[in-house]
Amino acid sequence: MARAPGEIEALIALMARLPGLGPRSARRAVLHLLKKRTLVMEPLAQAMARVAQTARDCRVCGNISDDDLCPICADPARGRGVICVVEDVSDLWALERAGGFSGRYHVLGGTLSALDSVGPEALRIPDLVDRIAGESVSEVILALNATVEGQTTAHYIAEALAPSGVSVSTLGRGVPMGGELDYLDDGTIAAALAARRQI
Amino acid sequence: MARAPGEIEALIALMARLPGLGPRSARRAVLHLLKKRTLVMEPLAQAMARVAQTARDCRVCGNISDDDLCPICADPARGRGVICVVEDVSDLWALERAGGFSGRYHVLGGTLSALDSVGPEALRIPDLVDRIAGESVSEVILALNATVEGQTTAHYIAEALAPSGVSVSTLGRGVPMGGELDYLDDGTIAAALAARRQI
Numbered sequence: 001m002a003r004a005p006g007e008i009e010a011l012i013a014l015m016a017r018l019p020g021l022g023p024r025s026a027r028r029a030v031l032h033l034l035k036k037r038t039l040v041m042e043p044l045a046q047a048m049a050r051v052a053q054t055a056r057d058c059r060v061c062g063n064i065s066d067d068d069l070c071p072i073c074a075d076p077a078r079g080r081g082v083i084c085v086v087e088d089v090s091d092l093w094a095l096e097r098a099g100g101f102s103g104r105y106h107v108l109g110g111t112l113s114a115l116d117s118v119g120p121e122a123l124r125i126p127d128l129v130d131r132i133a134g135e136s137v138s139e140v141i142l143a144l145n146a147t148v149e150g151q152t153t154a155h156y157i158a159e160a161l162a163p164s165g166v167s168v169s170t171l172g173r174g175v176p177m178g179g180e181l182d183y184l185d186d187g188t189i190a191a192a193l194a195a196r197r198q199i
Numbered sequence: 200m201a202r203a204p205g206e207i208e209a210l211i212a213l214m215a216r217l218p219g220l221g222p223r224s225a226r227r228a229v230l231h232l233l234k235k236r237t238l239v240m241e242p243l244a245q246a247m248a249r250v251a252q253t254a255r256d257c258r259v260c261g262n263i264s265d266d267d268l269c270p271i272c273a274d275p276a277r278g279r280g281v282i283c284v285v286e287d288v289s290d291l292w293a294l295e296r297a298g299g300f301s302g303r304y305h306v307l308g309g310t311l312s313a314l315d316s317v318g319p320e321a322l323r324i325p326d327l328v329d330r331i332a333g334e335s336v337s338e339v340i341l342a343l344n345a346t347v348e349g350q351t352t353a354h355y356i357a358e359a360l361a362p363s364g365v366s367v368s369t370l371g372r373g374v375p376m377g378g379e380l381d382y383l384d385d386g387t388i389a390a391a392l393a394a395r396r397q398i
Binding site: 005007008010011014015017018019020021025027028029030031032033034037038040041042043044045046047048049050051052054055064065066070071088089090093 | 204206207209210213214216217218219220224226227228229230231232233236237239240241242243244245246247248249250251253254263264265266269270287288289292
């Protein structure tokens with residue numbers, strides 16, 4: 001039973017692999033593209049091909065870049081004294097959107113996981129230790145997710161960095177902006193109590 | 200404040216225009232693509248560019264095709280006596296997935312809308328009238344959505360086809376497969392009652 005022509009079905013199958021899109025929404029997205037072939041589809045295909053060719057990992061921090069060094073590592077205005085360690089490039093982007101951090105980053109590319117056999121080498125943790133030894137770094141901020149995996153990884157990194165004598169910190173815990181106590185989980189409320197500050 | 204490199208931001212902006220994706224999920228999708236550059240991103244960019252170049256509207260029925268005639272119109276096994284009129288290519292795909300129709304299609308490309316000034320010419324309705332006159336068509340099935348716009352369009356087409364003497368039908372109304380009466384709207388239940396059949 002004929003559906004769409006083969007190439008279109010192949011495109012739908014590829015689109016359906018994207019996170020947030022299933023077979024049905026991929027079909028809808030492709031149909032939308034087909035209706036706007038010159039306006040959206042061709043520019044999108046070109047942009048994607050261009051990025052696929054130029055994008056690479058920054059050799060220092062692991063951020064995604066179109067150069068050997070990412071814009072943050074290449075920026076002389078960014079402080080060299082503080083390194084913020086994040087799990088993923090999306091976390092780096094989130095921190096940059098929030099503003100307020102003017103140091104540099106180190107992207108792990110995931111968290112330690114015995115189940116998925118992700119060890120320290122796969123996470124660029126040895127690279128981080130080397131960076132601390134080589135550069136004049138005074139502080140490492142572990143901006144990892146507040147999940148079990150994130151915190152396990154944070155503990156491992158803190159231990160690995162202990163011999164270097166660098167100051168290691170993690171993100172503050174507490175009530176998020178706009179947060180209502182009634183809707184917060186117990187762990188957050190307990191953490192906020194423990195992290196109470198005098199006003 | 201630097202976020203992602205410019206080309207990546209441009210790609211995210213293009214992806215965010217797809218239905219079902221917003222700025223946030225487009226960012227996630229692009230990040231996923233960036234992690235699988237050779238495995239997913241390049242094939243996707245190539246498939247998209249290829250489809251953008253080859254896809255066109257079938258000159259007879261308006262289905263999307265990579266040829267002048269779509270596979271259905273080109274198939275000699277598909278009956279020429281019955282034409283099924285649909286709003287959109289996605290409806291045609293849905294009918295083909297369901298199976299059970301072996302005739303040919305006519306894709307309107309939308310519904311009549313005074314507000315959006317969509318008239319009969321924009322919907323290929325004159326083409327349909329010409330097709331009925333030219334080919335030996337005995338029946339036209341109006342498989343339009345059961346919405347106000349779909350039914351308005353169906354009424355208009357039925358009137359436009361009246362002089363040709365062709366038999367015009369619409370899809371049956373009633374309880375959908377697996378439907379529970381308690382959860383059905385009043386309109387559907389009333390329609391199912393009106394369309395009751397002796398067993």
